[in-house]
Amino acid sequence: MLAGEQGEAVQLAMEILTKVGDIYGAEKMIKIASAHTVMTPYRDIMDAGVEICEKFAELGAKYSVPTTLDPAGMDLQRWRELKIPEDYAEKQMRIVRAQEKLGGIPVWTCTPYLHGNIPMPGQHLGWSESSAVVFANSVMGARTNRLTAVVDMAAGITGRVPKFGLHLDENRQGKILVKINVKPKTLTDTDYPAIGYFIGKQVADKIPVLTGIPRSVSIDQLKNMGAAMAASGSVALYHIPGVTPEAKNVDKSFQKKEWEDTVELGMRELKQTKEEMCTVRAGEVDFITVGCPHYSIMEIRKLATLLKNKKIHKRTKFWIYTTRHVEMLAKRAGYSSIIEASGAQILTETCMLVSPTDIYGFKTLMTDSGKCACYAPALCKTEVVYGSFKDCVETAIKGSLQ
Ligand code: F3S
Numbered sequence: 001m002l003a004g005e006q007g008e009a010v011q012l013a014m015e016i017l018t019k020v021g022d023i024y025g026a027e028k029m030i031k032i033a034s035a036h037t038v039m040t041p042y043r044d045i046m047d048a049g050v051e052i053c054e055k056f057a058e059l060g061a062k063y064s065v066p067t068t069l070d071p072a073g074m075d076l077q078r079w080r081e082l083k084i085p086e087d088y089a090e091k092q093m094r095i096v097r098a099q100e101k102l103g104g105i106p107v108w109t110c111t112p113y114l115h116g117n118i119p120m121p122g123q124h125l126g127w128s129e130s131s132a133v134v135f136a137n138s139v140m141g142a143r144t145n146r147l148t149a150v151v152d153m154a155a156g157i158t159g160r161v162p163k164f165g166l167h168l169d170e171n172r173q174g175k176i177l178v179k180i181n182v183k184p185k186t187l188t189d190t191d192y193p194a195i196g197y198f199i200g201k202q203v204a205d206k207i208p209v210l211t212g213i214p215r216s217v218s219i220d221q222l223k224n225m226g227a228a229m230a231a232s233g234s235v236a237l238y239h240i241p242g243v244t245p246e247a248k249n250v251d252k253s254f255q256k257k258e259w260e261d262t263v264e265l266g267m268r269e270l271k272q273t274k275e276e277m278c279t280v281r282a283g284e285v286d287f288i289t290v291g292c293p294h295y296s297i298m299e300i301r302k303l304a305t306l307l308k309n310k311k312i313h314k315r316t317k318f319w320i321y322t323t324r325h326v327e328m329l330a331k332r333a334g335y336s337s338i339i340e341a342s343g344a345q346i347l348t349e350t351c352m353l354v355s356p357t358d359i360y361g362f363k364t365l366m367t368d369s370g371k372c373a374c375y376a377p378a379l380c381k382t383e384v385v386y387g388s389f390k391d392c393v394e395t396a397i398k399g400s401l402q
Contacts, residue, residue: 002015012056013061017029020151021162026162026163029160031159032123032161033142034068035063035127035153036067036068037099037104037128037152037153037156038148039149040071041070041073041092042072042073042092043355044354045149050091050098056102057102062157063102064156069109070129071349074092075350077349079092082347084359085356085359102157105117107323108348111132113140120141121140121142121245122143123142126155127147128148128149131223131227134237135226138226138239141246143172145166146236166237174254174259176207176208176209176261177209177250178199178202178203178208178211178262178263180210180211182212184214187214189221190368192225193225193228193386195228196228196370197373198232198269199235199238200235203235204234207235208239208263220296222240222243223296227370227371277373277384279383280364280401282402283364284399285316286317287316287352287360287364287382288312288396289317289365290303292321292352293369295322295326296322296326301335303320303335303339306390306393312396312397314399316399317345318343320339320344320345321350323348324348326348327348344396358379363382364383367384368386372384
């Protein structure tokens with residue numbers, strides 16, 4: 001590949017991967033089962049990203065392993081209705097066309113593991129998107145580093161990644177014991193992103209081993225907790241003994257049954273974390289947004305149940321982000337009509353952070369997402385309120401926090 005025997009595009013991709021491998025001291029390349037790329041939203045990758053996608057497409061590059069696409073920088077169906085500027089949309093569509101030429105699987109989601117890119121335990125992957133990486137490593141037991149934009153495309157084109165970091169057994173052991181001292185039965189949907197947010201702040205990029213998470217924890221709760229942990233810290237793998245495939249029990253999660261440090265999280269820390277996740281606690285709320293990571297059909301169902309026969313306040317936008325596939329299911333199941341009748345709206349293939357929501361001039365954003373709460377002040381340029389999806393619905397109806 002590096003010698004150019006498989007063409008210029010593959011050669012270029014392999015040059016990128018060998019450089020990354022050299023930096024991290026990798027001794028060889030390994031085959032991957034799939035890739036997932038964040039070379040998708042114009043808002044993040046800008047003109048240079050458009051050029052790179054087009055360059056690979058012009059060189060005739062094709063993904064050699066299944067490669068799914070992260071969210072685009074706008075709702076690809078409703079961008080005109082949402083008043084996305086024409087020049088922005090034109091650049092976004094150039095990315096879409098280039099990724100189509102490469103053969104990217106157009107799921108346009110950060111939850112590829114719910115949409116066909118489903119790895120087996122032990123498989124090596126070339127994924128970026130921090131929320132998906134932490135899920136693939138920790139819940140599915142697959143092996144991927146947090147790749148970056150461009151490197152993820154190179155992985156998809158060559159079907160290879162340099163073998164370092166989380167591809168190696170010795171780097172997948174726990175480092176910090178996190179004791180969650182809250183009665184497992186009392187943990188609710190809104191606690192998991194806060195737990196993730198707290199742990200990310202405490203451990204940074206080290207591998208935490210969590211005790212106190214009930215076996216009844218749901219896929220959605222793990223999805224939302226991991227996303228927050230990967231945002232407030234840079235966690236790419238956590239262990240929950242009994243849930244994480246390679247973590248049979250606490251002792252097996254640590255090398256020689258030893259850990260560097262212990263962190264405890266009780267009701268007091270949980271309450272404090274939820275407070276820290278808010279920049280304001282009172283006043284009007286003009287933007288309520290959920291679906292970071294993209295909402296699953298089960299989350300849409302819960303929301304529809306709460307929004308039935310309710311009306312969103314006229315000053316407030318309530319946008320729910322998910323995939324086109326989940327939107328289709330929600331329509332068929334009758335959830336969409338309930339949600340739309342309330343004044344809330346389902347948007348697809350993008351999200352509040354990778355589309356230009358700052359153009360609307362929202363002042364205060366409320367969310368049930370730990371990751372969104374972490375990034376919204378900088379990316380959406382708003383104040384932030386964190387709450388459960390029930391709190392979000394109640395606030396949306398009143399239009400304010402009181
Ligand atoms: Fe997904 Fe956007 Fe959140 S890509 S994880 S919904 S920031």
